[in-house]
Amino acid sequence: MTRHEAMATDLFDDDRRDLVLAPGAMVLGGFAADKAGALLDAVARIVAQAPLRHLVTPGGWRMSVAMTNCGRVGWVSDRRGYRYDAIDPESGQPWPAMPPVFAELAGAAADAAGFAGFAPDCCLINHYAPGARLSLHQDRDEQDRTAPIVSISLGLPATFLWGGARRGDRPRRLRLAHGDAVVWGGPARFAFHGVDPIPDGTHPLTGRARINLTFRKVFRPAAYASRTASNRGRRRWFPPETCLSGHADIADARGAA
Numbered sequence: 608m609t610r611h612e613a614m615a616t617d618l619f620d621d622d623r624r625d626l627v628l629a630p631g632a633m634v635l636g637g638f639a640a641d642k643a644g645a646l647l648d649a650v651a652r653i654v655a656q657a658p659l660r661h662l663v664t665p666g667g668w669r670m671s672v673a674m675t676n677c678g679r680v681g682w683v684s685d686r687r688g689y690r691y692d693a694i695d696p697e698s699g700q701p702w703p704a705m706p707p708v709f710a711e712l713a714g715a716a717a718d719a720a721g722f723a724g725f726a727p728d729c730c731l732i733n734h735y736a737p738g739a740r741l742s743l744h745q746d747r748d749e750q751d752r753t754a755p756i757v758s759i760s761l762g763l764p765a766t767f768l769w770g771g772a773r774r775g776d777r778p779r780r781l782r783l784a785h786g787d788a789v790v791w792g793g794p795a796r797f798a799f800h801g802v803d804p805i806p807d808g809t810h811p812l813t814g815r816a817r818i819n820l821t822f823r824k825v826f827r828p829a830a831y832a833s834r835t836a837s838n839r840g841r842r843r844w845f846p847p848e849t850c851l852s853g854h855a856d857i858a859d860a861r862g863a864a
């Protein structure tokens with residue numbers, strides 16, 4: 608165990624402690640604990656409309672994490688690539704709306720980490736059964752690269768991998784417990800991160816599962832988007848102002864297990 612890991616373990620003995628991971632990145636211990644019941648109720652409503660599913664990466668791997676989304680767009684992956692899509696490809700319908708409790712909590716967490724005014728337009732919901740994992744990757748499919756990522760952990764604990772700017776940077780490992788929030792933006796926005804296989808266990812609120820809510824701001828503010836749309840607006844998955852750049856390695860890097 609490195610000194611950093613020992614420190615992280617010590618700090619998380621008290622779930623309400625905060626931890627700076629890097630400039631622009633911090634863990635807010637227990638930030639969402641009070642809202643967990645409302646968040647999980649909302650997750651159940653979303654899942655009833657847009658069921659959890661194991662996406663396939665462009666490389667053909669079935670992801671071990673089951674996913675769904677709410678908000679204006681959702682993150683999806685299949686053999687053709689991965690993208691943000693306004694339509695759930697399974698139902699042909701728009702994704703469920705983002706519940707106010709989600710947006711408020713994500714905004715408050717971002718604010719607490721120093722990113723005022725965060726208004727997510729997408730929440731990727733990750734369901735980890737024991738053994739599910741997410742290998743090191745960057746979140747870089749979003750148009751708005753100025754906004755942070757806000758990630759909320761619910762249910763079973765996880766070992767979170769916090770890497771550096773390069774895939775090869777050795778990641779730091781820290782335990783994320785029910786209610787913890789992680790926020791990364793600014794100089795840390797494109798840090799590599801991932802989740803070790805979830806150990807088996809049972810949580811009173813989620814059973815044998817870890818639920819992670821990852822809030823993203825996919826779209827740039829309209830004024831900025833419209834200035835650049837004419838150069839980019841050819842991709843068929845998005846309305847003209849919303850096209851995104853693709854990075855075909857990421858979904859595979861997310862790691863099918």
Ligand SMILES: O=C(O)CCC(=O)C(=O)O
Binds near residue numbers: 746760821
């Ligand atoms: O489950 C987590 O803690 C991280 C999820 C994540 O990195 C992602 O969905 O991109």
Ligand SMILES: [Fe+2]
Binds near residue numbers: 744745746800
């Ligand atoms: Fe991520």
